[in-house]
Each structure stands twice: as structure tokens, then as C-alpha cells.
Amino acid sequence: MAAKGLTKWIIVITTISATILELIDTTIVNVALSQISGNLGATIEDTSWVVTAYAIANVIVIPLTGFLGSYFGRKNYYFASILLFTLSSFLCGNSTSLEELVFFRFIQGIGGGALLSTSQSILFDAFDIKDRPIAAAIFGMGVIIGPTVGPTLGGYIVDNFHWSLIFDINVPIGLIAAFLVFTFIEKKPEEHNIDRKKIHIDTLGIVLLSIWVGALQYILERGQAEDWFEAKHIIVLTVVTVIAFVWFIWHELHTEHPAINLRVLQNGTLAVTTIFTFIMGFGIYCSMYVYPVWMQQFMGYTPTLTGVSLFPGALLSAVLMPFVGKSLQRGVAPKYLIMIGFSMFAVFCFWMSGASPEAGFAFFFMPLMLRGVAMSSLSVPLSNQAVSGLSSEKMPQGIAINNMMRQLGGAFGIAMMNTYLARTFAxxxxxxxxxxxxxxxxxxxxxxxxxxxxxxxxxxxxxxxxxxxxxxxxxxxxxxxLLTYLESFRLVGAFFVCILPLLLFVKPVKVTAKIDDAGH
Structure with missing residues (x-):
């Protein structure tokens, strides 16, 4: 049942805060690696494990949030995850060695993995089904703001304070979020009498998922630094990933109580949406990776100034999202909005590919505003489409799979772009x-x-x-x-143009209350 009045908006603030916290921490550390390396007496290559550990834990937990929420109760799991994320943030900020920091970052990733999908599920439940596009718009703001604010905030802290503040800043926000969850988020009816003895734990499925997702994330994060398949352990991990992935798919489709219900992908809308969400993740993280590196290494911007340059586009995106949500409510077909999004992404990339060494701040303003339009046009309809036609019972699983695909899309995008930049530069x-x-x-x-x-x-x-x-x-x-970065923008722009024909497979779904009630 949807929340009402003040409670609804407290839930909105709580879930969006948790989403932003999770996404900020996926990018905020990147700009602080040099300072952490110097302070803890480690090499940059070893220090990059601070990023890798969080990413591996995060992407393993995200698809399991549906099962874990059912087993522990969604409110209990959400509350415990926020506390775990907050505690591990404190421990990260007080680490005295790289080994400690990497370990606590892994624990932080486990806690953070629940924040994205569970926040979205709770947020959607707070709105009537006819208002879900508005909920998607609100959630989309968090998805956009997090990765944008991360490097900016990280750069400001690195330029002015100690690196530990990157983690310590999470503590008060996390404690407030935990208090709001405990006080204002109600348990669903089925959460009051959970008989865990009757809930089957798909141990093999969880183990296989952890193996293939963890190995794949390691390959994507560390592949370029370790020269890809020139390293024997990368080859071994690739073989392990393929075997575990195939075994996992077969097992989840044949077991009666799967950890991840892949059968929800029989919903054609969700299946197609996950593909576009993967592509959107590729675009978000690819552009967020190339642009800051370009501005700092080539244009001479500081991390703080680079982040500031991204704010107008991010602000425009946040302003447009409610209007995109209203458009969906009024019956605008999602595929037209998605087409606008991918087209604007392509224009952004091609515009950036025309930059010259003399380009000033003004040159980058318009393409970044177009990127803001692209983000709002993609995030809202894709978030909404992911749950269209799913019952309340299946919605957490659908959301978890969709969010995992966005994270994996980002990981693939960064890995491919990192390799392309290194080899094309050479x-x-x-x-x-x-x-x-x-x-x-x-x-x-x-x-x-x-x-x-x-x-x-x-x-x-x-x-x-x-x-x-x-x-x-x-x-x-x-x-x-210069040539390398211009070519990289052109390549990503061409990629977005090439996937436009896939929009023919996007079908609008008319959702009714009957569908929503089916899960109760």
C-alpha cells in the first residue's frame, strides 16, 4: 500500500540519500588514490584495490538483494545494510594500513550493495502504481547525482583536507538514514511472520554467482593494468567466469527455489530494458571516465574544477526528470524518450570530439547540458519499464537484475575505454x-x-x-x-548511433492495479 503525506516524502528523502551515498562511494575514491598511496606507503597499483574491492563486493550483493530482503525482511535487511555501510565507512577512514582499508572497503561494498535496489523497491512501494513514473524520476535523480557528485566531492576533499574525510563524511548521513528507516519505513505484511525454516537457501546458486561475478569484476577492473590475457591468472579467471556463469544460469533455471529468479526475464519488457540499462551504464560510466581524465591530464583542470564543470548538466538532468516522469504518466511512449536520450549522448560525444587545445570552459558547457538531457531521458523510462508488468512479489528481483546490469555495463565501459585509451595512445x-x-x-x-x-x-x-x-x-x-581522446569520444558516439535500431523492440506496457495486487 502506498505511503501518504509527510511519511511518503520522508521515505523519498531516506531512499534517495541512501542511493546517493552508495553511488558516490563508487567514484569518490578514484581521485584520492595518490594521496592514500602516499599516506599509507603503497604503490598506486596496490592502492587501486581500494576501488576494486568495493566494486567486487557491490556487484555480488546487488543481484542477491531480492532474496536477502525476503529472508531477513526488507526493512531489517535495509536497516542492517545502512548500519554496516556506516560502520565500515568509519573503519575505512581510520585504517592505518592498505590491507585494513581494502578489507573494510570490501565490507562497505557488501553494505552498499543493498542500498541501490532496496531503496528503489521501497521508493516504488511508497507511490500508487499510476504514480510510478514520478517515483522513477525521483530515483533517477539519485542515480545521476551520485556518480556526478562523487569525483567533485572527492576532488574538493583531496585538494583541501585529509583523504579519510572521504569515508568519515558518510557516518553522520548514514546514522540519520538508519534512524529514518527504523522510524518511518513500515514492514510489509509478510515481513511480520517470516518462517526462515521454510525459506530454502540456494547455497550453490549464491556460490556460483559470487564466483562468476567476482571473477568478472576483477578481470574488468584489473585487466588493463595486468596486460589482459598476457597474465596467466587473467586467463584462469576468464575460464572460471565462463564455467561458473553457464553453471549458474543452468542451475537457477532448474532449481525450485533460486537465489535469483531469472524467470522474471520471461517478462519481455524487463528483458529488453536490462539490455538498454546495460548500455546506459556503459554510457554513464564511459563518459564519466573519459571526461575527467581529459580535463585534468590535457586541459589542466583541477579535480575540483572538473567536478564543478559537470554540475550545470547534472542540475539540468535533475530538473528535467519530473517532467519526463509526467510525460510517461500522460502516455508518451518510452521508446521516444529513450531515443532522445541515446541521440543526445551521441551528439555529446561527437561535439566533444571536435575540441581543440584552445577550447575554453564555454566550449564544454553545451555538450554537457546535452548530456544532462540524455541522462534524464534515459534514466526515468528505463527505471519505470523495469518494473512495468511485474507483481510486487517479483519486483525486487526485477529491480536487482536491472541494477546489476547497469553496474556491469559501467564496469565493461570503463574497462574497454581504459584499454582503448592506452593502446590508441601508444x-x-x-x-x-x-x-x-x-x-x-x-x-x-x-x-x-x-x-x-x-x-x-x-x-x-x-x-x-x-x-x-x-x-x-x-x-x-x-x-x-589529443588525438586519442578525440577518437575515443567519436567511438562512443558511433556506438550510441549503432544501438538506436534496438529501440524497435521497446514496447509500452499498460500497468494496472490488478498486476500490482497479484503479488499480495
């Missing part, structure tokens, strides 16, 4: 170096100009020559980076 640099030859008049003129400048500043001729070659190498690297 290829572009090699191509440019081939033109830097001793007999080239332009090269000689540039070198002589550099040498003359350094000698005029008091350098010896030998030191001036060495410095001149260093300057020339930096110029080549900068040009190679």
Missing part, C-alpha cells in the same frame, strides 16, 4: 614519432628554438639540448593524447 604516439626525424626542417627549427631559449636562461649547451628533446617529447605526447 599507436598515435608511434605514428607521430615517425615524423620526428633529424632531417626534418620543422623538427630542427623547433629544437634550435628550444635550445636557444634554454641557453638564454643560463643552461649549458649540453643541458639545453637534453631539455629541448624533453620538450619535443612532451609536445608529441600531448598531441597523441
Amino acid at each position: 599507436a598515435n604516439r608511434g605514428h607521430l614519432i615517425s615524423y620526428v626525424t633529424p632531417d626534418s626542417p620543422d623538427v630542427l627549427d623547433r629544437l634550435n628554438a628550444f635550445i636557444s631559449g634554454f641557453v638564454a636562461k643560463g643552461m649549458s649547451l649540453a643541458d639545453a639540448q637534453h631539455a629541448a628533446y624533453g620538450m619535443l617529447e612532451k609536445m608529441v605526447d600531448k598531441q597523441a593524447y
Whole structure:
């Protein structure tokens, strides 16, 4: 039954706060790795496990939230997860070694995994079924704000405070959220008398899920750093992933009480929506990965300024979401909104691919606003479509699978883009170096100009020559980076154009109260 009055909006604030907390923590640490590395006396490569540990735990727990909510009771599980997330955040901020920090980040990921899907399920239940598009719009705000605020907040903290504040800032927010959950979120009728002895625990399914999802996430997170299939353990993990995945699918479809009810994908709307959600995750995280790296490494922006540049587009997206939700309520077909979203993403990417070294802040304003339009046009209809036609009983499973697909889409996007950037940069640099030859008049003129400048500043001729070659190498690297990032934006833009024909498979679903009541 839908919540009413003030209680409804307290539930909205609570669930959105929890969603934003979870998504902020997927990105906030990225900009602090150098500071953490220096403070704890570890290499950057080892410190990156702080990111990997959270991602692995997160993506394992997300698809299990439906089962865990049924077993412990949704309110109990949600409340306990917020407390676990809060406690582990405190322990992360007070870690004195990298090993401690990685361990507590893994625990934080376990707690955080429940926040996304369970928040969405509770939020949707707080609204009448006819108002679900509005609930989808509100949830979409959290999905957009979290990844956008993460790097900004992380950059500000790194620039002005100690890295531990990245984790400590979660503690008061988490405690307030836990209090609100305990006080205002009611248990569903079936939660009052849970007989756990009658609930079958699909141990094999949970183990197989943990193996293939954990191994896959490790491969995606660490593949490029470890040279992909040149590393034997990556090959072994790939084989393990494939075997565990196939076994998991077969087992879940043949067991009477699966940990993850894959049969909900028989709902064609949900099945197609998960594909588009995967693609949306790919787009969100891909663009959020390429843009900050481009702005900081090439344009010379600080982490804080890079984050600030993203705010107008994120704000526009948040403002537009309620209007998109209203459009769905009035009968606008979801596929038209999704088409606008993917088209705007493509325009954003192609616009960015035309940037020059002289591009100023104003150049990036319009494409980032278009990205904001894209986010609102995608997030709301996809969140709403994921639950259309599902009973209340099946809704948590559908939401969990859909959210897992978004996270996996992001992981694939970042892994592919990271590899593409590294290899394309090497290829572009090699191509440019081939033109830097001793007999080239332009090269000689540039070198002589550099040498003359350094000698005029008091350098010896030998030191001036060495410095001149260093300057020339930096110029080549900068040009190679420019070409690489422009090509990467073009590639992602082309990807979005190519998937537009898939929109033919999106069918609107008219949801009635009878469908919702079927699960009770």
C-alpha cells in the first residue's frame, strides 16, 4: 500500500540519500588514490584495490538483494545494510594500513550493495502504481547525482583536507538514514511472520554467482593494468567466469527455489530494458571516465574544477526528470524518450570530439547540458519499464537484475575505454614519432628554438639540448593524447548511433492495479 503525506516524502528523502551515498562511494575514491598511496606507503597499483574491492563486493550483493530482503525482511535487511555501510565507512577512514582499508572497503561494498535496489523497491512501494513514473524520476535523480557528485566531492576533499574525510563524511548521513528507516519505513505484511525454516537457501546458486561475478569484476577492473590475457591468472579467471556463469544460469533455471529468479526475464519488457540499462551504464560510466581524465591530464583542470564543470548538466538532468516522469504518466511512449536520450549522448560525444587545445570552459558547457538531457531521458523510462508488468512479489528481483546490469555495463565501459585509451595512445604516439626525424626542417627549427631559449636562461649547451628533446617529447605526447581522446569520444558516439535500431523492440506496457495486487 502506498505511503501518504509527510511519511511518503520522508521515505523519498531516506531512499534517495541512501542511493546517493552508495553511488558516490563508487567514484569518490578514484581521485584520492595518490594521496592514500602516499599516506599509507603503497604503490598506486596496490592502492587501486581500494576501488576494486568495493566494486567486487557491490556487484555480488546487488543481484542477491531480492532474496536477502525476503529472508531477513526488507526493512531489517535495509536497516542492517545502512548500519554496516556506516560502520565500515568509519573503519575505512581510520585504517592505518592498505590491507585494513581494502578489507573494510570490501565490507562497505557488501553494505552498499543493498542500498541501490532496496531503496528503489521501497521508493516504488511508497507511490500508487499510476504514480510510478514520478517515483522513477525521483530515483533517477539519485542515480545521476551520485556518480556526478562523487569525483567533485572527492576532488574538493583531496585538494583541501585529509583523504579519510572521504569515508568519515558518510557516518553522520548514514546514522540519520538508519534512524529514518527504523522510524518511518513500515514492514510489509509478510515481513511480520517470516518462517526462515521454510525459506530454502540456494547455497550453490549464491556460490556460483559470487564466483562468476567476482571473477568478472576483477578481470574488468584489473585487466588493463595486468596486460589482459598476457597474465596467466587473467586467463584462469576468464575460464572460471565462463564455467561458473553457464553453471549458474543452468542451475537457477532448474532449481525450485533460486537465489535469483531469472524467470522474471520471461517478462519481455524487463528483458529488453536490462539490455538498454546495460548500455546506459556503459554510457554513464564511459563518459564519466573519459571526461575527467581529459580535463585534468590535457586541459589542466583541477579535480575540483572538473567536478564543478559537470554540475550545470547534472542540475539540468535533475530538473528535467519530473517532467519526463509526467510525460510517461500522460502516455508518451518510452521508446521516444529513450531515443532522445541515446541521440543526445551521441551528439555529446561527437561535439566533444571536435575540441581543440584552445577550447575554453564555454566550449564544454553545451555538450554537457546535452548530456544532462540524455541522462534524464534515459534514466526515468528505463527505471519505470523495469518494473512495468511485474507483481510486487517479483519486483525486487526485477529491480536487482536491472541494477546489476547497469553496474556491469559501467564496469565493461570503463574497462574497454581504459584499454582503448592506452593502446590508441601508444599507436598515435608511434605514428607521430615517425615524423620526428633529424632531417626534418620543422623538427630542427623547433629544437634550435628550444635550445636557444634554454641557453638564454643560463643552461649549458649540453643541458639545453637534453631539455629541448624533453620538450619535443612532451609536445608529441600531448598531441597523441589529443588525438586519442578525440577518437575515443567519436567511438562512443558511433556506438550510441549503432544501438538506436534496438529501440524497435521497446514496447509500452499498460500497468494496472490488478498486476500490482497479484503479488499480495
